[in-house]
Amino acid sequence: MAKWLNNVLVKTVPFAPKFVVGLVAKKYVSGExxxxxxxxxxxxxxxxxxxxxxxxxxxxxxxxxxxxxxxxxxxxxxxxxxxxxxxxxxxxxxxxxxxxxxxxxxxxxxxxxxxxxxxxxxxxxxxxxxxxxxxxxxxxxxxxxxxxxxxxxxxxxxxxxxxxxxxxxxxxxxxxxxxxxxxxxxxxxxxxxxxxxxxxxxxxxxxxxxxxxxxxxxxxxxxxxxxxxxxxxxxxxxxxxxxxxxxxxxxxxxxxxxxxxxxxxxxxxxxGKDWYPYSMRRLKENPDIAGYIFKDFFRIKSR
Ligand SMILES: Cc1cc2nc3c(=O)[nH]c(=O)nc-3n(C[C@H](O)[C@H](O)[C@H](O)COP(=O)(O)OP(=O)(O)OC[C@H]3O[C@@H](n4cnc5c(N)ncnc54)[C@H](O)[C@@H]3O)c2cc1C
Missing domain, CATH: 3.20.20.220 (TIM Barrel)
Known part of the structure; x- marks a missing residue:
């Protein structure tokens, strides 16, 4: 994924409503x-x-x-x-x-x-x-x-x-x-x-x-x-x-x-209950994750 696109996503994803982040976190977190x-x-x-x-x-x-x-x-x-x-x-x-x-x-x-x-x-x-x-x-x-x-x-x-x-x-x-x-x-x-x-x-x-x-x-x-x-x-x-x-x-x-x-x-x-800060921190720490989330939204197929 192009770096500029990742960076745009990183800047915008943290402002997404919590339920949207929740939908994404659901995929990576097994539950609360x-x-x-x-x-x-x-x-x-x-x-x-x-x-x-x-x-x-x-x-x-x-x-x-x-x-x-x-x-x-x-x-x-x-x-x-x-x-x-x-x-x-x-x-x-x-x-x-x-x-x-x-x-x-x-x-x-x-x-x-x-x-x-x-x-x-x-x-x-x-x-x-x-x-x-x-x-x-x-x-x-x-x-x-x-x-x-x-x-x-x-x-x-x-x-x-x-x-x-x-x-x-x-x-x-x-x-x-x-x-x-x-x-x-x-x-x-x-x-x-x-x-x-x-x-x-x-x-x-x-x-x-x-x-x-x-x-x-x-x-x-x-x-x-x-x-x-x-x-x-x-x-x-x-x-x-x-x-x-x-x-x-x-x-x-x-x-x-x-x-x-x-x-x-x-x-x-x-x-755990800390999925929101965890997901947000991961986004800030590593912009590439925004790319993975983006791919996820568009259901890019499994390798
Ligand atoms: C089991 C496990 C435990 C880990 N524990 C630690 C730890 O204790 N400390 C630490 O610093 N890091 C840890 N990591 C994270 C690791 O350091 C990397 O940051 C992370 O795995 C991405 O690197 P990669 O080797 O998968 O290669 P990358 O080149 O980053 O990824 C390879 C491909 O996999 C896909 N991909 C990678 N990560 C994701 C994702 N999250 N969602 C969707 N697609 C993805 C991408 O499409 C990418 O093209 C752990 C990773 C794993 C798998």
Missing amino acids: TVDDALRVINDLNRQSFNTTVDILGEHIQYLDETELYVNMYAELISRINPIKNSNTISLKLSMLGIELDRDKAWQNFETILKPAKQNRLSLCIDMEDSSLTDITLEFFKKGKSLYQDVTTVLQAYLFRSHDDLESILPLRPNVRICKGIYKESPKIAYQDPDRIREKFFSLVKILLKSDGFAAIATHDLELISVCEEYIKTNNIPAERYEFQALYGVPIQNTLKRLVEDGHTVRIYVPY
Whole structure:
């Protein structure tokens, strides 16, 4: 989609009436409640997809807000089916108060981690903007020392990600590799799409050559096919990697085909009442999303 059109859309979409944004968010958010999310998860499981479930909300202003999210995660953990790692959970440290009080955020994280460990539910710490990279990796390392199924994310666009990966490789980590969604400065992040793709593939290869597990999180069909080819050529066993996609992104045909070919595919399923600010923030952070929404309105067909 032309950049100028994306920019026009970004400027106008935030003024759209809430119900219009709601229609769009409906496609990308499984609902407002845990029941909504469970319905979507069960449906995806029936289609042989695994899921990772995320409760919407980030960058809280007051520490007491964290209690709500911790309770919501506790409920989700008690109700989700972890059998054979088919469903996992994802969370953001900013919703646990990491920007306000690190000790409290750790306390919140541990409160979520304990029942997750009891229920053998894998827990992924999403990666947020670069101001939180160090602390996210710190929580990941500390969390993994308490429970081996704590996982995290590295962003291919950050210059530092190769070093970060090398530093955690001895832990035999499960790492989601993504391109990165936040607007980052050219001083610390690649801006060129081809360079980001190249870095993405290189991070995936490092994980696959080591004892790590690669969660290949992209909707970029070219990148999916390059990774698939590498996996095939090098006889990488199915328990060493998986493909991941966001709920609602129109690449169902590709995802179904991946499952049919014996690959594991995990869908990232967000839910919660915070869908409006989430959708708006995503629009501001990454104008390309306006293009995806625009395509959606015109029902551009699934790949
Ligand atoms: C499972 C998962 C978890 C993620 N977790 C994180 C995280 O923790 N931290 C982080 O910074 N980023 C995260 N991301 C976002 C990621 O960093 C990218 O910003 C996002 O996936 C778009 O990049 P892409 O690799 O899909 O390639 P792109 O080149 O952006 O997209 C490839 C094609 O897919 C389509 N597409 C991509 N995204 C969408 C969309 N939302 N709706 C409709 N079509 C779309 C477009 O048509 C585009 O042509 C995650 C992504 C996934 C799939």
